Amino acid sequence: MKRYATDHIRNVALVGHGGSGKTSLVEALLHRSGAINRLGRVEDGTTVSDYDPEEQRRTISLSLSLAPFEWRDHKINLIDTPGYADFIGDVAAALRVADLAVFVVSAVDGVEVQTEVVWKMAADMGLPRMVFVNKLDRERSSFDATLDQLRNRLGAGIAPLELPIGEEANFRGIADLLTDTAHIYEGGRPRTEAIPEDMEAREHEVRDNLVEGIVVADDDLLERYLDGDVPGVEELERTLHDGIASATVFPVVVGSATREIGIDRLADFLVEIGPSPLDRPTSVIAGDSDVEIAADATSDPLAIVFKTIADPYVGQVSLFKVLSGTLRPDDHLTNSRTGGDERLHGLLTVRGKEQETAGELVAGEIGAVAKLSGTMTGDTLAPRGKPVVVPQIEQPEPNLAVAVVPRTQADEDKLAPALHRLQEEDPSLVVERSDETHQTLLKGTGETHLQITMEKLTRKFGANVETEPVRVPYRETITGAAKGVEGRHKKQTGGHGQFGVCVIDVEPLPRGTGFEFENHIVGGAISRGYIPAVQKGIEETMHSGGAYGYPVVDVKVTLIDGKEHSVDSSEMAFKVAGRLAFRAALAQADAVILEPISRLEVTVPVDLQGDVMGDLNARRGRVQGTETEGVGTQTVIALVPTSEIQRYAIELRSLTGGRGRFRAVHDHYDVLPSHLVNSVRREVGEEA
Ligand SMILES: Nc1nc2c(ncn2[C@@H]2O[C@H](COP(=O)(O)OP(=O)(O)OP(=O)(O)O)[C@@H](O)[C@H]2O)c(=O)[nH]1
Numbered sequence: 001m002k003r004y005a006t007d008h009i010r011n012v013a014l015v016g017h018g019g020s021g022k023t024s025l026v027e028a029l030l031h032r033s034g035a036i037n038r039l040g041r042v043e044d045g046t047t048v049s050d051y052d053p054e055e056q057r058r059t060i061s062l063s064l065s066l067a068p069f070e071w072r073d074h075k076i077n078l079i080d081t082p083g084y085a086d087f088i089g090d091v092a093a094a095l096r097v098a099d100l101a102v103f104v105v106s107a108v109d110g111v112e113v114q115t116e117v118v119w120k121m122a123a124d125m126g127l128p129r130m131v132f133v134n135k136l137d138r139e140r141s142s143f144d145a146t147l148d149q150l151r152n153r154l155g156a157g158i159a160p161l162e163l164p165i166g167e168e169a170n171f172r173g174i175a176d177l178l179t180d181t182a183h184i185y186e187g188g189r190p191r192t193e194a195i196p197e198d199m200e201a202r203e204h205e206v207r208d209n210l211v212e213g214i215v216v217a218d219d220d221l222l223e224r225y226l227d228g229d230v231p232g233v234e235e236l237e238r239t240l241h242d243g244i245a246s247a248t249v250f251p252v253v254v255g256s257a258t259r260e261i262g263i264d265r266l267a268d269f270l271v272e273i274g275p276s277p278l279d280r281p282t283s284v285i286a287g288d289s290d291v292e293i294a295a296d297a298t299s300d301p302l303a304i305v306f307k308t309i310a311d312p313y314v315g316q317v318s319l320f321k322v323l324s325g326t327l328r329p330d331d332h333l334t335n336s337r338t339g340g341d342e343r344l345h346g347l348l349t350v351r352g353k354e355q356e357t358a359g360e361l362v363a364g365e366i367g368a369v370a371k372l373s374g375t376m377t378g379d380t381l382a383p384r385g386k387p388v389v390v391p392q393i394e395q396p397e398p399n400l401a402v403a404v405v406p407r408t409q410a411d412e413d414k415l416a417p418a419l420h421r422l423q424e425e426d427p428s429l430v431v432e433r434s435d436e437t438h439q440t441l442l443k444g445t446g447e448t449h450l451q452i453t454m455e456k457l458t459r460k461f462g463a464n465v466e467t468e469p470v471r472v473p474y475r476e477t478i479t480g481a482a483k484g485v486e487g488r489h490k491k492q493t494g495g496h497g498q499f500g501v502c503v504i505d506v507e508p509l510p511r512g513t514g515f516e517f518e519n520h521i522v523g524g525a526i527s528r529g530y531i532p533a534v535q536k537g538i539e540e541t542m543h544s545g546g547a548y549g550y551p552v553v554d555v556k557v558t559l560i561d562g563k564e565h566s567v568d569s570s571e572m573a574f575k576v577a578g579r580l581a582f583r584a585a586l587a588q589a590d591a592v593i594l595e596p597i598s599r600l601e602v603t604v605p606v607d608l609q610g611d612v613m614g615d616l617n618a619r620r621g622r623v624q625g626t627e628t629e630g631v632g633t634q635t636v637i638a639l640v641p642t643s644e645i646q647r648y649a650i651e652l653r654s655l656t657g658g659r660g661r662f663r664a665v666h667d668h669y670d671v672l673p674s675h676l677v678n679s680v681r682r683e684v685g686e687e688a
């Protein structure tokens with residue numbers, strides 16, 4: 001591909017709810033521009049951007065992918081993103097490097113949850129946005145209803161530039177409201193005509209919406225408009241341009257990705273009115289201060305890695321955006337997080353799964369490099385001695401866990417390295433080994449995310465796993481004391497016998513103290529050398545499980561007396577005696593089960609707050625308070641037993657239609673209510 005100067009580059013993320021047609025739109029843009037000869041279809045698994053087998057099988061996008069193309073002497077770097085909520089981390093990454101976000105909205109389904117969620121993310125970043133109303137050829141599509149929703153749900157500044165001509169199967173063209181012309185499509189190409197007469201009334205009405213959407217960007221213009229002065233086309237275009245760049249005006253265009261209607265117009269629009277990297281300097285952290293870095297190809301090189309792909313053959317491929325300067329093969333840069341040197345062996349441009357060698361990449365460009373030594377998603381690469389940092393890309397909380405067990409020994413050997421590689425490519429995946437429950441946990445953003453992770457383990461790394469439910473790390477403790485409890489181990493069956501007796505007191509300790517052992521033996525009832533063995537026997541029992549089979553905590557044991565035999569006593573015998581004494585003491589000291597309690601912060605729209613609180617009550621939760629979080633959004637803070645929120649990631653999504661999010665962290669342990677004890681009790685000695 002030709003080299004383009006920074007002002008001829010457009011970095012455009014396609015975002016929006018799942019199934020709205022982003023991947024199909026990428027395909028159509030590539031096809032219309034001549035970058036590909038054949039228009040692939042999502043259903044057939046033949047699109048450029050859904051190239052992973054997991055994506056093709058499900059016919060949805062699961063991770064971001066790049067699709068650059070050339071249009072009217074410009075290079076447009078499209079970034080296709082997944083609409084499914086589990087993969088919002090990749091949407092955040094795409095927004096970080098995009099200079100414009102195109103929200104693809106289905107005219108059949110209207111503004112859906114994930115569109116609103118991502119709109120808010122982009123708004124928080126001050127990112128320029130526009131809307132492509134898609135699927136206008138489909139049955140039950142409605143531009144009018146969709147426009148109403150855009151205006152009602154996304155706020156001020158929605159500026160409809162176009163109207164569809166014909167509905168559903170009869171959708172055939174586009175009325176351009178600024179130039180007052182009609183464009184009728186055949187085979188992806190338009191022919192210009194006058195706007196049909198029967199549309200005129202509607203055109204005037206929507207044109208009023210358009211003017212209103214645009215004038216809000218300019219106070220002076222707005223004032224004049226309110227006084228009855230309607231601005232001319234040129235003034236509107238200029239204000240539109242400024243309004244897009246300052247993210248106050250959001251143009252709406254229309255079309256059909258699969259019928260290739262409006263595709264060329266969208267590409268024209270990106271070239272003419274889409275912000276270039278020059279319009280959008282990056283804020284970076286340099287020491288204690290924030291600095292704006294312009295996309296200047298002649299200044300110091302600076303890049304951010306926004307995505308890592310684990311390729312089983314090539315190794316790690318890092319996708320990056322050049323924020324300033326010009327990168328050349330074999331350049332050395334420093335990773336600002338680690339301080340490590342990184343050599344950029346070969347520079348690449350990427351389209352779908354295809355990679356092409358690139359000579360150099362100027363400020364504003366998006367490219368890739370293989371085999372960096374210690375760089376992760378979100379890292380900044382800067383010149384040595386100038387360690388500026390681009391703020392991290394926000395990752396979704398890995399709120400859903402599953403326990404995995406390798407199927408065979410061979411799988412077990414492959415599992416740890418495979419998980420390590422997957423974590424490199426997927427910052428929203430967390431792997432944890434729990435010493436308490438002896439499980440390997442995969443934590444992700446939702447069921448689909450975890451499912452895909454396991455499929456990738458098998459496909460990419462040949463590691464097969466089974467899943468099990470996540471065990472709750474219950475513990476137990478005592479609530480009363482027991483005095484003078486004896487443990488007697490005596491075996492005298494011919495030959496060498498075994499003999500050890502110890503007597504202990506037990507008492508509860510404050511929560512979180514753990515274990516204390518004191519030796520109060522005076523006068524040598526047990527020799528000094530055997531006392532550690534008694535303690536060891538008690539500690540082993542604490543770990544392996546007390547009265548209910550769970551690890552025992554917060555207990556003080558005092559060794560007060562014992563007996564030994566000059567021939568038959570041994571360390572082994574005293575260990576057993578310690579174990580017996582401790583078990584007997586637990587039985588007398590009112591043992592209880594402790595359950596972990598999480599602190600939960602659930603953020604939802606205000607109208608769902610009551611539902612969420614009711615649901616938390618049903619989960620034995622105790623609401624601690626609420627906080628207002630932005631307009632119309634509320635955070636409920638509650639303490640909830642961890643066992644009750646194991647699948648909250650799924651349940652909250654269905655309770656709120658995807659409008660809620662939460663964070664849960666372990667808070668403390670509390671006594672399990674007695675009516676629940678039988679449902680969690682374990683056999684002593686059962687594998688924890
Ligand atoms: N009739 C019609 N169907 C379309 C149009 N655009 C997309 N589709 C179909 O809608 C379905 C979803 O399209 P995709 O392109 O996969 O949507 P997406 O936004 O990439 O979906 P995710 O990747 O899951 O977020 C596919 O079956 C497409 O063929 C369109 O303009 N008209």
Ligand SMILES: [Mg+2]
Binds near residue numbers: 022024082
């Ligand atoms: Mg897609």
